[in-house]
Amino acid sequence: MDALTQTLRQIIESADRAITAQNYDALMEFYAEDASLVVKPGLIVTGKASIRRAFIAIAEHFNHSIVxxxxxxxxxxxxxxxxxxxxxxxxxxxxxxxxxxxxRRATYVFRQVAEKWLCVVDNSYGTALLDADVEV
Structure with missing residues (x-):
């Protein structure tokens, strides 16, 4: 595994741990200020405040059990x-x-900002967004 792949895997795994722990302060460190999150097909939010609210709603949707x-x-x-x-x-x-x-086969776009890789597009649905019957 090359250095960039290893770095991005560690960043994503850290974000996953924050999602599981519902540690939204730590999770927001993963995102650029202007990042976008695909909440579900047809619903995209932009900006850290909106992303934070979306993750809280996702946790509620899954009865605070998501891993x-x-x-x-x-x-x-x-x-x-x-x-x-x-x-x-x-x-x-x-x-x-x-x-x-x-x-899911997710797609993420990262941008390097001041020596740090930040997520600018978080699409856990990947190309399945093109399908009409995507699981939520």
């Missing part, structure tokens, strides 16, 4: 930008008490 982990990963660098294509694994309990296991 996020990552699988396979590919990084495509270009200057101070990197595209990350990554398998994202979500484990949660829905509002009926049913256990959920969702696997």
């Amino acid at each position: 996020v982990t990552q699988g396979k990963m590919q990084v495509i660098p270009g200057g101070d930008i990197a595209l990350v294509v990554m398998e994202t694994l979500l484990h949660a309990t829905d509002n009926t008490g049913a256990e959920l296991e969702i696997t």
Whole structure:
């Protein structure tokens, strides 16, 4: 694994731990000020305050049970930008008490700002956004 891939994997895994722990202060360190998050198909929020509110709503939707982990990963660098294509694994309990296991092929765009890599686009749905029946 090259240095950039290793760095971005560590950043994403740290963000996953913050999501699981519902530590939104730590999570916001992951994002650029002008970042966008795909909350669900048709709903994109921009800016740290909106992203924070979205993650709180996502935690509530999953009864504060969401655990996020990552699988396979590919990084495509270009200057101070990197595209990350990554398998994202979500484990949660829905509002009926049913256990959920969702696997997505996420896409993230990172920008290097002052020697730090920050997420500018967080799309856990990846290209599945093009499908009409994406799982939420």
